[in-house]
Amino acid sequence: MTAAELGVPAPHKRRAWATAKSLAVELPWIWVFLAVVAMWAGIVAVSGRGLLGTMTAAIALAPFLVIVGIGQMFVITSGNGNIDLSVQYTMPLAGFVGISVMSGGSGRAALGALAAIGVGTAVAAANLFCILVLAIPPIVATLSVGLMAYSASSLQAQSFSALPDPGLHAFTVSSVGGVSWLAIACVGLALVAGGALHRMTYGRALQAVGQNRRAASLAGLPVTRVIIISYVVCGVLAAISGLLLATYVSPSVSIGQPYLLNSIAVVVLGGSLVSGGRSNVVGVWGGALFLLLLTTLLNVMNIAVATQDIVKGALIILVLALVGTDQGS
Amino acid sequence: MIVPAPRERLRHRRLHELDDWRQTTSDALPAFALVGMLVCTLVLVPGARSVSGLELLLSSAIPLVIASLSQMFVIVLGDIDLGTGYLVGLANVISARFLESSPEVAVGLLILVVLAYMAAGALIHLRKIPSIIVTLGASFIWLGWALVIFPIPGGDSPGWLSSLMSWEPSFVPAAVVFALVIAAVGYLITNRTAYGTVMRGAGSNRLAVTRYGWSMLRVRVVCYGLAAVFGIIAGLALTGITSSGDPNASANYTLLAIASVILGGGEFAGGRALPVGTVMGAFSISLVGQLLVFFNVSSAYQAGAQGMILVAVLAGRALLRIGVR
Numbered sequence: 273m274t275a276a277e278l279g280v281p282a283p284h285k286r287r288a289w290a291t292a293k294s295l296a297v298e299l300p301w302i303w304v305f306l307a308v309v310a311m312w313a314g315i316v317a318v319s320g321r322g323l324l325g326t327m328t329a330a331i332a333l334a335p336f337l338v339i340v341g342i343g344q345m346f347v348i349t350s351g352n353g354n355i356d357l358s359v360q361y362t363m364p365l366a367g368f369v370g371i372s373v374m375s376g377g378s379g380r381a382a383l384g385a386l387a388a389i390g391v392g393t394a395v396a397a398a399n400l401f402c403i404l405v406l407a408i409p410p411i412v413a414t415l416s417v418g419l420m421a422y423s424a425s426s427l428q429a430q431s432f433s434a435l436p437d438p439g440l441h442a443f444t445v446s447s448v449g450g451v452s453w454l455a456i457a458c459v460g461l462a463l464v465a466g467g468a469l470h471r472m473t474y475g476r477a478l479q480a481v482g483q484n485r486r487a488a489s490l491a492g493l494p495v496t497r498v499i500i501i502s503y504v505v506c507g508v509l510a511a512i513s514g515l516l517l518a519t520y521v522s523p524s525v526s527i528g529q530p531y532l533l534n535s536i537a538v539v540v541l542g543g544s545l546v547s548g549g550r551s552n553v554v555g556v557w558g559g560a561l562f563l564l565l566l567t568t569l570l571n572v573m574n575i576a577v578a579t580q581d582i583v584k585g586a587l588i589i590l591v592l593a594l595v596g597t598d599q600g601s
Numbered sequence: 602m603i604v605p606a607p608r609e610r611l612r613h614r615r616l617h618e619l620d621d622w623r624q625t626t627s628d629a630l631p632a633f634a635l636v637g638m639l640v641c642t643l644v645l646v647p648g649a650r651s652v653s654g655l656e657l658l659l660s661s662a663i664p665l666v667i668a669s670l671s672q673m674f675v676i677v678l679g680d681i682d683l684g685t686g687y688l689v690g691l692a693n694v695i696s697a698r699f700l701e702s703s704p705e706v707a708v709g710l711l712i713l714v715v716l717a718y719m720a721a722g723a724l725i726h727l728r729k730i731p732s733i734i735v736t737l738g739a740s741f742i743w744l745g746w747a748l749v750i751f752p753i754p755g756g757d758s759p760g761w762l763s764s765l766m767s768w769e770p771s772f773v774p775a776a777v778v779f780a781l782v783i784a785a786v787g788y789l790i791t792n793r794t795a796y797g798t799v800m801r802g803a804g805s806n807r808l809a810v811t812r813y814g815w816s817m818l819r820v821r822v823v824c825y826g827l828a829a830v831f832g833i834i835a836g837l838a839l840t841g842i843t844s845s846g847d848p849n850a851s852a853n854y855t856l857l858a859i860a861s862v863i864l865g866g867g868e869f870a871g872g873r874a875l876p877v878g879t880v881m882g883a884f885s886i887s888l889v890g891q892l893l894v895f896f897n898v899s900s901a902y903q904a905g906a907q908g909m910i911l912v913a914v915l916a917g918r919a920l921l922r923i924g925v926r
Contacts, residue, residue, distance in 0.1 A: 406916045408919075417908060423908075429901075448622075498798055532737075536734060581745030592735065
């Protein structure tokens with residue numbers, strides 16, 4: 273019998289397959305970038321828009337999602353069902369508070385940014401109190417805290433007249449060579465986050481906690497502290513993104529709405545494990561570009577927003593179904 | 602046989618008594634909560650002190666009561682359904698759009714929804730993916746689908762459904778009759794059928810259930826199917842009450858239904874299915890909402906109040922446990 277009859281692939285084929293397989297394991301974000309290229313080509317083919325214009329438009333909007341997505345990734349990486357469903361409500365609250373502090377006078381931009389960060393920290397503290405002290409599962413804890421933050425935003429919105437800080441607004445729309453400054457800053461953020469996750473003790477501890485909390489605790493890692501830091505990072509990044517987005521468009525209670533599903537989607541699409549323990553910063557960028565280009569493609573194909581919801585929901589389930597097996601429930 | 606020393610024995614008995622007390626308190630909690638809420642309502646709202654007044658207060662709770670049973674069939678497995686609210690909304694929209702004009706289309710679409718839910722259950726089991734992300738993704742499918750049918754609220758309720766939901770028996774509020782029927786049906790499924798025991802077993806000890814030869818896949822598919830059926834009945838009840846279809850009207854049912862199940866004695870870890878407690882929990886939580894409306898609490902506070910109720914219920918349960926331990 274030959275190797276082919278036994279169902280064994282020919283040597284060179286097997287090597288190619290093994291290379292592809294190890295590539296997929298080592299670089300799980302490669303698929304999402306292939307999908308980005310496919311979307312990009314699709315948009316250009318359907319609409320006849322320029323290659324560069326399509327991509328720069330997506331890159332200009334990606335930072336808001338990348339910032340929240342990186343925060344969400346920190347929380348999801350800590351494993352054990354940790355997830356932050358309050359980001360969508362932290363964003364508008366931070367936007368309202370930050371902008372109203374900034375409008376108090378000129379030169380108060382830094383103070384406003386600090387206020388927004390304070391909002392993010394406060395939401396994270398409330399989440400952590402519910403999760404660590406009251407032992408409420410993270411899904412329900414963050415959803416409940418999020419609703420309280422939503423009430424706070426609604427109260428702010430009732431008599432809100434402050435205008436975004438002109439200086440900060442100029443920054444959110446400024447660009448160099450077609451690439452927005454915000455996107456460049458966001459690449460920097462991704463590098464810092466990647467360094468923190470893969471090179472620093474904290475990041476290593478976070479991955480260990482996500483892989484096996486009990487083993488990490490027995491090994492002497494400060495499990496509680498690691499979890500606290502991940503929620504605070506997530507809350508603060510959501511707040512910063514909310515402030516920037518509210519300055520970029522205009523403050524409203526619903527600016528965070530798409531970011532609940534999208535922030536989780538970019539983490540999942542980018543090759544991080546939903547069950548925690550493995551994170552991928554590059555993948556978050558890829559996931560964000562993919563989602564934005566997908567929206568653009570659906571828009572140029574004249575597909576209604578309602579149908580876009582169906583497509584996105586189905587897509588996330590499909591991706592999970594394809595990569596699911598090695599993830600715990 | 603090892604006989605414990607007398608002192609040991611006494612300690613054992615005390616522990617048992619303590620356990621019994623804890624169980625009784627925990628089981629009676631939903632009843633206490635409901636009686637407490639009803640007394641509060643009757644004292645604070647004079648208009649509620651008659652059969653018709655009470656009917657008005659309680660009838661609006663019926664869709665949530667049924668939606669809570671839908672959530673219960675998922676929580677019993679240790680899963681969570683983040684799509685309950687939009688599932689009810691989709692059933693509400695489908696029935697308001699098609700049930701009168703072309704009932705066969707409505708029935709066909711609703712069966713499709715049940716099949717989709719069963720498929721989601723199978724997917725969660727087969728690919729070992731967290732239920733929250735699958736149900737969150739699915740919730741966007743239900744919402745999008747409902748918005749495709751009705752971009753803005755509209756439609757009508759078929760006559761039989763409206764008259765069923767506005768039935769007014771003279772001796773007792775209809776809502777009480779409906780609640781008893783729903784609780785009885787739930788109880789029959791979870792506590793009076795062999796498969797109900799398997800469902801609870803699947804939530805508390807998966808290994809034991811599989812060792813006894815039951816398929817976990819089938820249990821999940823059945824539970825998600827039941828969740829869809831109850832979600833759809835909740836949507837129909839909503840159509841009967843409001844006489845229109847609105848994709849977003851029931852969006853907050855997701856969290857309120859989770860709160861009802863937990864207030865009713867359910868556990869996030871799974872293994873407990875308490876339909877009677879869940880029904881009482883849903884009524885209590887609905888009454889809190891009604892009181893907020895009655896006292897003209899700004900709608901801005903309502904979402905926060907819902908979140909606070911859930912945290913309070915869970916914190917109370919945690920305290921009860923620590924106090925006994």
